[in-house]
Amino acid sequence: MRFVVIGGDAAGMSAASKAKRNRPDLDVAVFEASSDVSYSACGMPYNIAQPERTMDDLVVRQAEVFRSKQGIDLRLGHTATSVDRDRKLVLGTTSDGRNFEEPYDKLLIATGARPIRPDIPGLDLPGVHVLKSLQHGRNIKHDLASRNVRDALIIGMGYIGLEMAEAFVARGVHVHAIDLLPRLLLWLPQEMSDIVAKELADHGVETSFGLKLQTLEYSSGRLKAILDQGDADADLVLIAIGVVPNSELAASASLDLGPKNAVAVDKTMKTSHPDIYAAGDCADAFHIVTGKRVWIPLALRANRAGWAVADNITGNETFLDGVAGTAVFKVMGLEVGRTGLSLQEALDEGFQPVDVVIKSRSKAHAHPGNQTIHVNLVADKPTGRLLGGSMVGREGVAHRIDALTVALHARMTVDQFFQCDFAYAPPFSPVWGPLLTAANQLQKSL
Amino acid sequence: MRFVVIGGDAAGMSAASKAKRNRPDLDVAVFEASSDVSYSACGMPYNIAQPERTMDDLVVRQAEVFRSKQGIDLRLGHTATSVDRDRKLVLGTTSDGRNFEEPYDKLLIATGARPIRPDIPGLDLPGVHVLKSLQHGRNIKHDLASRNVRDALIIGMGYIGLEMAEAFVARGVHVHAIDLLPRLLLWLPQEMSDIVAKELADHGVETSFGLKLQTLEYSSGRLKAILDQGDADADLVLIAIGVVPNSELAASASLDLGPKNAVAVDKTMKTSHPDIYAAGDCADAFHIVTGKRVWIPLALRANRAGWAVADNITGNETFLDGVAGTAVFKVMGLEVGRTGLSLQEALDEGFQPVDVVIKSRSKAHAHPGNQTIHVNLVADKPTGRLLGGSMVGREGVAHRIDALTVALHARMTVDQFFQCDFAYAPPFSPVWGPLLTAANQLQKSL
Numbered sequence: 015m016r017f018v019v020i021g022g023d024a025a026g027m028s029a030a031s032k033a034k035r036n037r038p039d040l041d042v043a044v045f046e047a048s049s050d051v052s053y054s055a056c057g058m059p060y061n062i063a064q065p066e067r068t069m070d071d072l073v074v075r076q077a078e079v080f081r082s083k084q085g086i087d088l089r090l091g092h093t094a095t096s097v098d099r100d101r102k103l104v105l106g107t108t109s110d111g112r113n114f115e116e117p118y119d120k121l122l123i124a125t126g127a128r129p130i131r132p133d134i135p136g137l138d139l140p141g142v143h144v145l146k147s148l149q150h151g152r153n154i155k156h157d158l159a160s161r162n163v164r165d166a167l168i169i170g171m172g173y174i175g176l177e178m179a180e181a182f183v184a185r186g187v188h189v190h191a192i193d194l195l196p197r198l199l200l201w202l203p204q205e206m207s208d209i210v211a212k213e214l215a216d217h218g219v220e221t222s223f224g225l226k227l228q229t230l231e232y233s234s235g236r237l238k239a240i241l242d243q244g245d246a247d248a249d250l251v252l253i254a255i256g257v258v259p260n261s262e263l264a265a266s267a268s269l270d271l272g273p274k275n276a277v278a279v280d281k282t283m284k285t286s287h288p289d290i291y292a293a294g295d296c297a298d299a300f301h302i303v304t305g306k307r308v309w310i311p312l313a314l315r316a317n318r319a320g321w322a323v324a325d326n327i328t329g330n331e332t333f334l335d336g337v338a339g340t341a342v343f344k345v346m347g348l349e350v351g352r353t354g355l356s357l358q359e360a361l362d363e364g365f366q367p368v369d370v371v372i373k374s375r376s377k378a379h380a381h382p383g384n385q386t387i388h389v390n391l392v393a394d395k396p397t398g399r400l401l402g403g404s405m406v407g408r409e410g411v412a413h414r415i416d417a418l419t420v421a422l423h424a425r426m427t428v429d430q431f432f433q434c435d436f437a438y439a440p441p442f443s444p445v446w447g448p449l450l451t452a453a454n455q456l457q458k459s460l
Numbered sequence: 461m462r463f464v465v466i467g468g469d470a471a472g473m474s475a476a477s478k479a480k481r482n483r484p485d486l487d488v489a490v491f492e493a494s495s496d497v498s499y500s501a502c503g504m505p506y507n508i509a510q511p512e513r514t515m516d517d518l519v520v521r522q523a524e525v526f527r528s529k530q531g532i533d534l535r536l537g538h539t540a541t542s543v544d545r546d547r548k549l550v551l552g553t554t555s556d557g558r559n560f561e562e563p564y565d566k567l568l569i570a571t572g573a574r575p576i577r578p579d580i581p582g583l584d585l586p587g588v589h590v591l592k593s594l595q596h597g598r599n600i601k602h603d604l605a606s607r608n609v610r611d612a613l614i615i616g617m618g619y620i621g622l623e624m625a626e627a628f629v630a631r632g633v634h635v636h637a638i639d640l641l642p643r644l645l646l647w648l649p650q651e652m653s654d655i656v657a658k659e660l661a662d663h664g665v666e667t668s669f670g671l672k673l674q675t676l677e678y679s680s681g682r683l684k685a686i687l688d689q690g691d692a693d694a695d696l697v698l699i700a701i702g703v704v705p706n707s708e709l710a711a712s713a714s715l716d717l718g719p720k721n722a723v724a725v726d727k728t729m730k731t732s733h734p735d736i737y738a739a740g741d742c743a744d745a746f747h748i749v750t751g752k753r754v755w756i757p758l759a760l761r762a763n764r765a766g767w768a769v770a771d772n773i774t775g776n777e778t779f780l781d782g783v784a785g786t787a788v789f790k791v792m793g794l795e796v797g798r799t800g801l802s803l804q805e806a807l808d809e810g811f812q813p814v815d816v817v818i819k820s821r822s823k824a825h826a827h828p829g830n831q832t833i834h835v836n837l838v839a840d841k842p843t844g845r846l847l848g849g850s851m852v853g854r855e856g857v858a859h860r861i862d863a864l865t866v867a868l869h870a871r872m873t874v875d876q877f878f879q880c881d882f883a884y885a886p887p888f889s890p891v892w893g894p895l896l897t898a899a900n901q902l903q904k905s906l
Contacts, residue, residue: 024891054824054825054826054886054891056824056884056885056886056891057824057825057826057827057886060827060828060886060887061826064828067826071826072825072826074825302881312884313884313891314881314882314884314891314892314896315881317891317892334879335876335879336881337881338880338881339881340881340882340883340884341883341884341885342883342884342885342888342889343885344885344887344888349888351883353881353883378500378502378503379500379503379518379520380500380503380507380513380517380518381503381506382506382510410858410859412856412859412883412885412887412888412889413856413858413859413860413862413863413883413888413889414859414862415883416859416860416862416863416880416882416883416893416895417859417862417863417865417866419863419880419881419882419883420863420866420867420870420872420877420880421866421870423870423872423876423879423880423881424866424867424869424870424872424876426866426869426870430781430869430870431866433780433781433869434784434862434865434866434869435748435760435761435782435783435784435785435786435799435865435869436760436786436862436865437786437787437788437797437799437858437859437861437862437865438502438758438759438760438787438788439502439787439788439789439790439858440500440502440503440506441506441790441858442788442790442795442858442859443788443858443859445470445500445759445760445763446760446763447862449862
């Protein structure tokens, strides 16, 4: 049997490797358009922050290792352009201009996502960047190394925009960040969003909200962003307004698409065609709280989905429950985490949600180094079921959020969650830690 | 209605305060034998480590606040000596030698636990300490401040023994720790126990195992411990071989006792008499994994049980599921956590357990400051149910263990736990974090 994978990033290489581990006799081929495979994309902002690190230290496994040690027919510079479902062929072109046509028995589409590029003039000017692939990361790093970049303009304040703000500040580059939205991280309650905004300001990051980028132009050696109100100039511009799934190949093969045009897959990662799977940032998932299809492209899901595909094509039937949208990121000295639904998302999904925002501490009463932690917890009033939550604090957020994630997977009520016997020791938590304190307060609204 | 509480520590004061909050008209009286109430006992080793801190900064709320602000009739220096169930009276003596006799409608026994004092000669010599009450803490701190203590001998290497080893080292005191057990922290797998042992050794703590203390004596201005094999001498000796429940009062009132002679309570914290409750370190609990009665005296349970009693006597019926025995503690630069059953405990409870020990990382591939985390995960082979686990690492252990705790409360299988959508970002975790990696390995044994 020949298993062909289109896309050699997290989902694709996870699937290829695990398929080979499961069945060493399997014929596994991977077609990757770029020349990079298997790298930690999420590590790029931290790598860019440190000029002495090479971008390639983010490569987890070299292409040659996949070939020689794992026996995977990995072909770089191979762009798949169409899939012939009837003849079971992948067609494409190589970076040196040849066409190729390759047969498959089972196919995995793992084409990932790409940064949204707004349809405006000036996007191709030198010094204008996006960040998704390792090559994008190299471009930014090279730009910072090769000229005197004093200030950067970041368009978009999602995870990437905020992590890159930190990276630029670490490099001594002044940052002005602009977002179309009315405030920072809309899924956070206002008072928690304000804490993150203050952290940015305290590190010299200038932020502007409710502004739309209309044009980028070059003016006296500087980039100039024309906005719907006013303008801003900088030595470097990073466009970080989100990503879209690379699902055109799947669409052209008449596969069903789901939310945001991501490739629709069932719980075995199968698309609407029985021999074709999709996984990673190009594919959708079921949300464990709503049960509905969502598109939340995150790294763990990509890896997990890749494994599931490998298991399913090698006869170890595997179903994935879905995603909680759990995410954590660092903003300067803050840890920000979320899982499940925010209050607004819960309303939009038809729940009758109630929520609470509480202030707790990272350590016990009187323990040195104690920091504030804010928790937002959301539940469904009629059923008492936990729907989601978020946390902001200087320490003790990143892993605490996972306890809430498990509770969401277990469909716990607030009352059940409040019963959990959490770990306590003075250096690590108050007796009643942040999540239990929040659950206790939320019980009063139920 | 008059609610009388015997014991003014975590469970007692939690119950008294919450009862007053629930029903301000309630007549609430607390009889506490010592002169301290409402303090963070677990904070004592960290306080002792810092000579500039006063022991009293561990007091969460002053006695006078309970009286004046909360209207609680709090009487210090009042030792309850018996309970007359028929006449519904608490009888006792005061520190100034008077007898008292006080009526109750509902009674809470929250008499806590006391350190085990082995029945050996020399236990009352100056410089020999135990650590449970704030007064014990003051005694140790005073001893360190008032003379030149160069070395300390710690008998027992449980949580308190290890935390005090760290405190003594912080004070520049050499530590020799001795335990009757054959190795450190028997509930940890050997290789994880070895990591903790090495951490102690790296900080100059000398350890000896399989040795029993037989006598303490005074010899040329030093304390000398005669062991079953050899002897050891020091300026100061700390006996930390565990605690026993203060259940004699309950036993004398013919209340049922449970494991380790702790006062047996149901899920509402009621004892075998309908008007008498027990909570805190003197009372037992149901284990959420086995469903059986256990005695695991820990701070969160004491606070939680105190609240439950208050709710139950004021008409808000509350049931507590039970405890997972979740604990975390710091040993020098290590975080050590556990929840649920160890492999041996699972065997002893009649499960058919399998376990795995894996090595993972605290941060993403190539992220600076990455540390090793070891995880032990235990499951029941026939059912696949998670039974417990433990973790050791320099960071990222203390809160991760809570995710496993929630999974135990939810009675998750390893397969279900492995589906959880954990948070990932390079500064905080590998894509597949330590717990998921362990779950994935454990799946292979199921």
